[in-house]
Amino acid sequence: MTYQDDIGLMAHLMRRAGFGASRDELEARVAKGYVATVEELLNPEAQPPVDPYELLRYQPSALLPGGQPPMGNVNYMYYMVTTKRPLEEKMALFWHHVLATGNSKVDNYDQLLEQIVLFRHNGMGNYRDLLLKIAKNPTMIFWLDNNQNHGTAVNENWGRELLELFSLGAGNYTEKDVREASRAFTGWTFETKIPRLPYGRFPWKFEYRPEDHDDGAKEFLGHRGHFNGEDIIDIIVQQPACARFICRHLYNFFVADEPQVPAWSLEPPRDPAAIDAMATAFRESNYEIRPVLRLLFKSDFFKNARYRHLKSPAEVVVGTLRLVGGYDLPKPGYGELSMQPSYMGQDLLNPPSVEGWHTGSEWINSGSLMARINFVADQLGNQSLPGVRAIIDRLKAKTILEPDELVGECLDLLGPVEVGADTRRELIDQARQWGRLSWDSGPNAQIAAKRATEMMQLIAATREYQFA
């Protein structure tokens, strides 16, 4: 592989396992090596965590933001933009897509943030343990009504979604299994929280009420016993369908876009061999996520999947903010920035339903596409931002840029972004109208910098730029 190939592959890894990286970071990571970078991403403890106190120093309302945006989004966005543990943060985003809860019902961004902390800390750990934690998580209990699931009056909402959307997928259980699983989780609830008035938000606390639990005999997925909720989770994770379901989610999130989840019982995976390999690693490691991710990032099916994934709005916004820089400290306007994914169809901490967000081509409509392009173009056009200046400085080092060189360099420094021949030709046509760029004098340098940012804005408007 050439050095440029190494840069391209590393950029691919960082776009998927993180939110992209600047050219300086890519070069440093190439020097370190691909495998070593994968290990660093998989073992984030070696890097310092985000300093939450720095956030609260300037934005104290981001800790217990209540039910109104944007302060909960500010908290979450600050972590994604400033983290030195990008995969840890990406996994939190992944799990909140799979094990989705939303502010539309919960009306407590503080509780949703607590859940993000749970995902951040456990996202690469053991799936069985994570499922148990989320079953005891009061936000999930409220979201899926398990506080209304009583021994004498079963509510099947949690039991059904646990099987359909959180572990097995439709077609791998019966209605009786839903009923029996729900019975097993009766009595899993929370204590009444201190109300929001007059002093602000307080959290829920999980509570198990044995007197409200149905301890009768149950039959679940071919097993018989006086099951409680933990037994149900142990049976679920042993199912072959569970490994395939979770691994298909990982493939869809990190490798290439799959159909939406409801179609998974009808449409086979685009790469069954990849899912099988990941599922085997999942089972052999007793349901650990980290070995699956290791296999994924080192695989050919991952390395060969460049630009087969349509960027989610969070990836667009966070990736852009990390690229242009200048957002290390909270500043006024962070609230508006943190709501940008919502304008593109991904309301962070508030997915549209328990199914999470619909991904892939469903991210795009005429409105969301314009929101994407306008946001990225606004940021790339701001020459006061350090990341934009760094790109211009690299172009400036070339002294003179012919039109095709300007296009090539800008595509390279923004990704590298790979574009088709037609797109490249259109970009070069525009660059030719500007002529040769030169940094040989103050006025020329000003014009050259302006043209460079305009070229980057044009690239951000291409079809290809929407893919990662």
Add this chain to the structure above:
Amino acid sequence: MPLTTVSNGRTYDWSYAIGRAAATGTGFNYPQTMCLGNDGDIFVANRGNENNFGMRVNRLKLAAPGEEELLAEFFTWGEGDGHSTWPFGVAVDSHSNVYVSDEWTNTISVFHGNGTFLRKWGKTGSGDGELLRPAGLVCDQHGNVIVVDSGNNRLQVFSGDGKFLAKYGKGGTGDGEFNQPWGITLDTAGNIYVADWKNHRVQKLSPKGEFLMKIGEYGTVPAPADAFAVTYLGPHISSTLPEEFPKAGLLNHPTDVAVDSDGDIYIADWGNHRISIFDSEGRPLTNLLGDAQVMSKWGQQSIDANPDMMKALRRVRNLEPQWRFCFPTAVDFNPKTDEIIVADSQRNRLQIYRKVRDYVDFQANL
């Protein structure tokens, strides 16, 4: 936990709370700093949020418990003279002029005590007289204003009309050096105490800015396994607290400091959710954790007006999380009343303790 704390010959009684969460009117919105006025009043600077709600300085009348009144609100969000983006520090001089800092516009604004805007100064930068994220403020006996120039890791002294007079300190961890300092106070001799936020200590300087003493060292106490986290950054409420909890003398991002008339030092140990008390030599004495077992007057009004909240409150098994401090940002001592006033930031209230001079043990045979 007792409402009375006795330690090393000192006694502290919890007295009452003032406030509730409110973006305007009778309550607070993330109070950051406060300063006692000259007329039995107090000024509280509120940070607000990104919806541009809540930013303001409240002026309150302090009296007996339940007799607090809102007297004025000013420095609300907006552009132009008299408005703020990120209000932070507040100080009052002997003529009842009120100085407030805005750490986004890097300015100091001056108001009459009734909230009328008078003047402002400030320019972004690191040169003499320039400011970067000005935080706490204090007025000295000469009518000068000492500004915690947080982003430049130094103190700057200005005359009341904004003329640069002196600067003390620089960035670092050594004696007399700072890392994002926050609150500031003076003792009766004019010595300067600064909450050196990211160095997890308080530094005492002479009136001329010479280093004299540092107090505290970094430390957090691990939450017990069964603890209930009121936020994901604490405080943690546990029925089985280990005996050493909370160990005195450890500080986690201290935000403010006050000195009482005996020389005892009160530090807002923000990240540990407590007020840590030290003697005048810097020896740890004890901690206050927040004891608001009685609802504030305005808080009770909110409850009374919302029956669902009242019912929910009755169903709660353990109200202790509501009593406790949650990121207390500011502490003042009122020498006229021996009151220790704490801005309980995330709870949008003030909790007020009294240093008791004539403590008699409680009647045990009731």
